[in-house]
Amino acid sequence: MGGRYAQTPCHPNGQPHAPGLMPPTISSEAPSARHRQSHASASRRQAAPAPETPNEAAARIFYDLMEAAGHPSCYHCIHDLKIESRRQVAGSHGAVFSQYAHGLKPQIPTSLPSVPGLITIPFTPKFVTGQTLHGVSLAEILDFRDVLDDPRERVLDNSLNKIFLTIEHPGYPPVVKQISGNCPHRPVSRFNLAFSIAEAYHTYFTGNQFNPTQVPPNSPVVRSVTQIRLVNLYTMDRTNFRAHVAYVF
Numbered sequence: 154m155g156g157r158y159a160q161t162p163c164h165p166n167g168q169p170h171a172p173g174l175m176p177p178t179i180s181s182e183a184p185s186a187r188h189r190q191s192h193a194s195a196s197r198r199q200a201a202p203a204p205e206t207p208n209e210a211a212a213r214i215f216y217d218l219m220e221a222a223g224h225p226s227c228y229h230c231i232h233d234l235k236i237e238s239r240r241q242v243a244g245s246h247g248a249v250f251s252q253y254a255h256g257l258k259p260q261i262p263t264s265l266p267s268v269p270g271l272i273t274i275p276f277t278p279k280f281v282t283g284q285t286l287h288g289v290s291l292a293e294i295l296d297f298r299d300v301l302d303d304p305r306e307r308v309l310d311n312s313l314n315k316i317f318l319t320i321e322h323p324g325y326p327p328v329v330k331q332i333s334g335n336c337p338h339r340p341v342s343r344f345n346l347a348f349s350i351a352e353a354y355h356t357y358f359t360g361n362q363f364n365p366t367q368v369p370p371n372s373p374v375v376r377s378v379t380q381i382r383l384v385n386l387y388t389m390d391r392t393n394f395r396a397h398v399a400y401v402f
């Protein structure tokens with residue numbers, strides 16, 4: 154295996170091919186960078202305060218949101234606020250993942266298991282003229298791009314609280330991760346569910362060692378969230394879920 158897109162391309166600025174959840178650097182066009190340059194001589198004597206990184210900005214916004222919400226203790230509600238803080242930072246610092254957006258690259262859907270009683274939650278892409286899209290790009294979801302149909306719709310039964318997502322890809326160990334679902338305070342939205350799945354996949358690819366000897370011959374090699382489109386979430390028992398995806402190589 155080793156097609157051109159078997160591994161996520163390196164960004165021209167030299168960033169590693171598996172990008173962090175937030176941009177590691179701020180564009181040189183950013184006001185803070187200009188500010189830093191204009192004080193270059195002063196900084197020789199006294200170090201200028203480092204500009205706030207996107208992660209720091211997200212943390213600051215998150216604590217403000219927690220405060221405004223009265224410091225909820227519910228995991229699901231807290232996760233919503235984390236997503237909201239990320240949304241605000243993405244809006245002010247620009248896209249990170251969408252540089253890998255899939256455009257007209259071939260999208261290769263996997264098959265949804267054909268078993269009676271399968272429950273599916275679809276992630277239908279917004280219509281784009283002239284394109285056949287399979288699901289939504291996890292890269293674009295992480296950048297809060299407006300690519301998902303009915304993003305605010307509730308998607309799980311009221312009874313559903315715990316969702317366990319199994320992720321399994323050639324060369325990586327299988328992992329089961331709990332992600333945020335409904336809680337008594339609000340139903341999870343389709344977008345936030347997609348975001349939690351994208352986050353889980355990002356952590357999966359960045360937090361586990363890739364082992365090429367564990368890749369069976371002729372299996373697709375996926376090494377980054379930027380190569381995956383989410384088509385459906387599916388389950389047999391309403392607790393243990395897997396993602397039905399399409400690959401982009």
Ligand SMILES: [Zn+2]
Nearest residue numbers: 227230336338
């Ligand atoms: Zn809650």
